[in-house]
Amino acid sequence: MSMADTLVVLDFETTGLSPDLGDRAIEIGAVRIERGNVVDQFQKLMNPGCSVSPFIEEYTGISNLMLKESAPSDEVMAEFAEFVGDSNMLAHNASFDKRFLDAELERISLNYTGEFLCSLLASRRIFQNAPNHKLATLVDFVNIPSDGSFHRALYDSVMTVQVWNALLATIRDQYGVNDIPFALIQRLNKTPKKSVHRFLTNVRDQ
DNA sequence: TGCCAGGCCCTCTTTAGGGCCTT
Numbered sequence: 001m002s003m004a005d006t007l008v009v010l011d012f013e014t015t016g017l018s019p020d021l022g023d024r025a026i027e028i029g030a031v032r033i034e035r036g037n038v039v040d041q042f043q044k045l046m047n048p049g050c051s052v053s054p055f056i057e058e059y060t061g062i063s064n065l066m067l068k069e070s071a072p073s074d075e076v077m078a079e080f081a082e083f084v085g086d087s088n089m090l091a092h093n094a095s096f097d098k099r100f101l102d103a104e105l106e107r108i109s110l111n112y113t114g115e116f117l118c119s120l121l122a123s124r125r126i127f128q129n130a131p132n133h134k135l136a137t138l139v140d141f142v143n144i145p146s147d148g149s150f151h152r153a154l155y156d157s158v159m160t161v162q163v164w165n166a167l168l169a170t171i172r173d174q175y176g177v178n179d180i181p182f183a184l185i186q187r188l189n190k191t192p193k194k195s196v197h198r199f200l201t202n203v204r205d206q
Numbered sequence: 207t208g209c210c211a212g213g214c215c216c217t218c219t220t221t222a223g224g225g226c227c228t229t
Contacts, residue, residue: 014229018211023229059229095213096228120227121214133227151229193215 005182007033008087008114009164011156012100013060015052019103024048025073026062028080029153032087036165042083043154046076060151074108081105086113088182092135092160094118117182119164121189125196126167135159142166175200 010030016023026048032040045062047070057063070076091097094116105111123133130141135156139146144162149155171177177184177200184203191199 012229016211017229020212021210023211026229056229091228093213093226093228096211099212100229124215124226135228 005034006039006087007090007117007182008084009033009090009157009161010084010097010101011091011153011160012097013056013062013151013153014100015048015050015056017096019099023100024050025077025100025104026052026056026067027060027153028076029155029157030080030083031154031157031161032083033161036161036168038158038161040083041154042080044076044079045070046073047071048073062152073104077104077108078110081110081112084112084114088114088117090117090119090160090164092118092156092163093120115182115186117185118189119160119167122167122185123163125188125191125193126170128193128196135163138163138166171200176204 008030010028012025013027014023014025025046027045028042030042031038045066047067049072051064052062052067095118098116101112120133123130123138127133127138127141131137136146136148136150136159139159139162142163144159144166146159150159168180171180188196188199
């Protein structure tokens, strides 16, 4: 699988941090990219059948009234499973979104076959001089224009694409690595930070 | 009842602790 192939970049808004403690997805946003270009998108609020806390209403701008008027989770997640197909996926702090994807799809007995990449892990390796690795900080760090509408699923997934393209451009520009397959980023994200320079230099010289 | 995340990453580490990220 190469970066030239399709990749679905996704982001969940949720009622909290842990599906194991009963937290649920309330919005999913995703874009399909090919060669770094957005070619399709998906955005849906979903009604989890429970109310969200005032903190989450404030944090996301998603109100209980909005969710009450939204399609149920099982319906939206089934549509999303169709959208993803067998594509690989990317998310900022992917372990978080993967946990919710797994939990929500398990509720409706659906599966997926793609694998996840994490832009947070890649950023910690490539942008080692960034002040921190929050999505909003990275958007600023790589000089991407933003209207600041973070914490909505589609907006964050689009911003993740922008950061992702900047990460790939940095790998190309700093190391002369022009072909960046999915598996290369998987190996990069398992490489200790101190060894990243040597790792990418070796890739270039192979 | 009241408590409860999970995984990565660093360091004064590995018989551990705490900050960073995601909502």
